[in-house]
Amino acid sequence: MKLTTAEILNYLSYKPIGTGTEAVTYDADKYVLRMPKYIKTTHQFKKNLSNGLYKYQKLPSVHKHKNFGQAIYNLIDTQTHKIVLSICKKAHGFPTNDLVDMPLTEKQIQKAQQTAISKMQIIASAPQKSFKHLVNDLNYLTSTDFTIDPSEGNLLIDPKSKKFYIIDLRPVKKIRNIGDLILLLLTDIPNMPGNNEYYDLELKIITKLIKAAKSCGLVHPKQLAIKPRALEVLKSKPAKIMYKNNYHNIKLNKN
Ligand SMILES: Nc1ncnc2c1ncn2[C@@H]1O[C@H](COP(=O)(O)OP(=O)(O)OP(=O)(O)O)[C@@H](O)[C@H]1O
Numbered sequence: 001m002k003l004t005t006a007e008i009l010n011y012l013s014y015k016p017i018g019t020g021t022e023a024v025t026y027d028a029d030k031y032v033l034r035m036p037k038y039i040k041t042t043h044q045f046k047k048n049l050s051n052g053l054y055k056y057q058k059l060p061s062v063h064k065h066k067n068f069g070q071a072i073y074n075l076i077d078t079q080t081h082k083i084v085l086s087i088c089k090k091a092h093g094f095p096t097n098d099l100v101d102m103p104l105t106e107k108q109i110q111k112a113q114q115t116a117i118s119k120m121q122i123i124a125s126a127p128q129k130s131f132k133h134l135v136n137d138l139n140y141l142t143s144t145d146f147t148i149d150p151s152e153g154n155l156l157i158d159p160k161s162k163k164f165y166i167i168d169l170r171p172v173k174k175i176r177n178i179g180d181l182i183l184l185l186l187t188d189i190p191n192m193p194g195n196n197e198y199y200d201l202e203l204k205i206i207t208k209l210i211k212a213a214k215s216c217g218l219v220h221p222k223q224l225a226i227k228p229r230a231l232e233v234l235k236s237k238p239a240k241i242m243y244k245n246n247y248h249n250i251k252l253n254k255n
């Protein structure tokens with residue numbers, strides 16, 4: 001369903017729900033509107049939109065009913081041929097992790113830990129089925145020309161249904177592995193001091209993820225690689241060991 005100009009302008013008048021490096025995202029009820037950062041909601045933009053200067057472009061439904069927050073329509077500037085806005089499937093929930101920049105004061109580390117812990121409590125309480133869906137999404141993507149962007153904010157968890165949604169796919173072919181899912185699930189807090197509550201949650205999450213990978217299996221030999229970066233993100237020894245000792249034992253299914 002196409003949105004009217006008035007509806008788009010209304011949605012863009014509210015505070016964005018997310019700001020990344022490339023785009024600003026606005027809620028649009030059943031959808032989200034993703035606006036590249038090179039576009040601004042200026043008076044000229046509104047005028048162009050109202051005057052029909054931007055044309056709808058329907059995108060092929062590559063992922064069918066699956067929800068990776070993919071664009072369904074683009075609005076294209078008929079003069080520059082640039083995308084001015086994407087209308088995307090809405091994924092429910094909040095980002096499972098955050099970007100924590102260095103250098104950090106002790107107070108900032110504490111705050112980052114608290115934020116991460118409150119998210120990890122919800123992630124760790126997700127049923128095994130949710131982790132299996134996540135691994136199956138990873139498997140599904142090996143057969144497409146899209147890949148995960150394993151940077152912060154690209155995995156959402158719906159606190160009600162406890163389902164995960166990978167968003168912000170890159171339009172390139174690249175095989176990702178369980179380590180990339182670890183990077184999507186957990187926050188990397190540099191120089192983090194000991195924190196038992198954090199460590200317990202981390203181990204619970206990794207245990208559920210590995211169990212899901214073992215029960216689903218993986219579909220591409222490249223998925224059986226270890227991701228050294230994931231070992232940096234994991235803070236506790238038991239979680240590191242759980243990952244190190246198991247990633248190569250996961251069975252390989254024929255696709
Ligand atoms: N389809 C979607 N459904 C729900 N929320 C979304 C959706 N797309 C984006 N968001 C929200 O906006 C935030 C930023 O979105 P996104 O990752 O797409 O932007 P980005 O500019 O590509 O970010 P980066 O390049 O830094 O990864 C997300 O973390 C999420 O909170």
Ligand SMILES: [Mg+2]
Nearest residue numbers: 020153154168
């Ligand atoms: Mg992103």
